[in-house]
Amino acid sequence: MKKNLYQKKDKFYVAVDCIIFGFSNGKLKLLVFNRKIDPFKGSLSLIGSFVNIGESVSDASKRILEEFTGLKNVYMKELKTYSLIDRDPGYRCISIAQYALIRIGDDTKKIVEENGAKWFDIDIIPNLILDHNQMTFDALKRIEEIVRYKPIGFELLPEKFTIPQLQKLYEAIYRRTLDPRNFRKKILTFDVIIKLDEKDKLSSKKGAYLYKFDYSKYKKLQESGYNFEI
Amino acid sequence: MKKNLYQKKDKFYVAVDCIIFGFSNGKLKLLVFNRKIDPFKGSLSLIGSFVNIGESVSDASKRILEEFTGLKNVYMKELKTYSLIDRDPGYRCISIAQYALIRIGDDTKKIVEENGAKWFDIDIIPNLILDHNQMTFDALKRIEEIVRYKPIGFELLPEKFTIPQLQKLYEAIYRRTLDPRNFRKKILTFDVIIKLDEKDKLSSKKGAYLYKFDYSKYKKLQESGYNFEI
């Protein structure tokens, strides 16, 4: 009988789970994995791993994010701890959930596919194992909150992006449309994006100017308590 | 030799530490404890405890908060996890820090004293054990952030409070003075405080009207995404 194969309830296991968001085709996406190992083999889940006794939680998060996506230096923050005693039927395991924002690009696509992962539109997230749907819900709420006073949206866009692209991202997060004239004005008053001499012509004949994010200016404003609310 | 008395580094211990803030005499205060047991007996620290295998992190937080202050139903939120491998010389212990906002009153004073605790002005926090100073610093930063869009300040005031009192609290958190006329206007536009028919005459001859917080109105606004920024 397999029932008690994973009943390790005598001590704490510490895990991390990563709620990974991306943005493409004007939609906010969640990266979901098809588990290749037991328990829950074949089910859908976030990526996660036990934290090793010799590493910190944030090191563990970085480790597994790189393992599954090949990405380093990703925007990743702690969401919260999930610790209900029966949250995992196999282990007495607390999970410290982390949310990450990544730029979907050609490089990530390959690695993501290799790992049996798939991007899901955040409006149609499938059933995930354990409390992973709850984690996703909480992470989305957190992002909605934070995007109000930090321009984290940039983390989801390619290095070079257009203002209409940025607007679509904000619209996806806020779940409402924004006026393009007012959005442009507001973003430009923040004075943290730099206009480039190139245009992106994928979505219009006229083409839209590309911009890049000015991290140093952003940091200064951030430290002085600037708001960035759209 | 006592050296290895607490060297339990073979498995994870999970702890909670509570960063407890209060407000009195126009100053934001931190509750600091004098440890009565080893390790670190006699040193100053936040209150903390190991999480029992049979309880969740939030249950553990509530348990120790009540143990040390006698208070239930306190505003308490998870701050973040502290998990560096050498953060505690005795155990391989991760701590999930919680910050709490309490109303300093006659009831708390007694219990606080019994437990060898003391309120410290946040500008003159003494050396605490382990990473507790870091936790305090991080908690203060978090509160500064959150108070910008949630009226958590009310959690620190008595049930009945005056507008000038509320203003002093905001001034303590923001670390700057506010215009009393504009502050009053702004707070009243939120429409979440109810004017009572009583006055508080402790700080002026004229006396200031007492108000109470309207939780139900607040909740509704909160859910609709209202901002509450001062």
Add this chain to the structure above:
DNA sequence: TATAATAAACGTAAAATTTACATTTATTAT
């Protein structure tokens, strides 16, 4: 009992920001 002292309460005009809305522009495809 009049007066001084004290902090609370109130109002308003100017400045800044936000909102709502329409037209022109650059480019490609026909």
Add this chain to the structure above:
DNA sequence: ATAATAAATGTAAATTTTACGTTTATTATA
């Protein structure tokens, strides 16, 4: 040359924020 497309720009009205002075209720005192 013309049509089609999305990007880019401007402005006036409404709202919010800011910066200020004066009046009010009460107590202590002269």
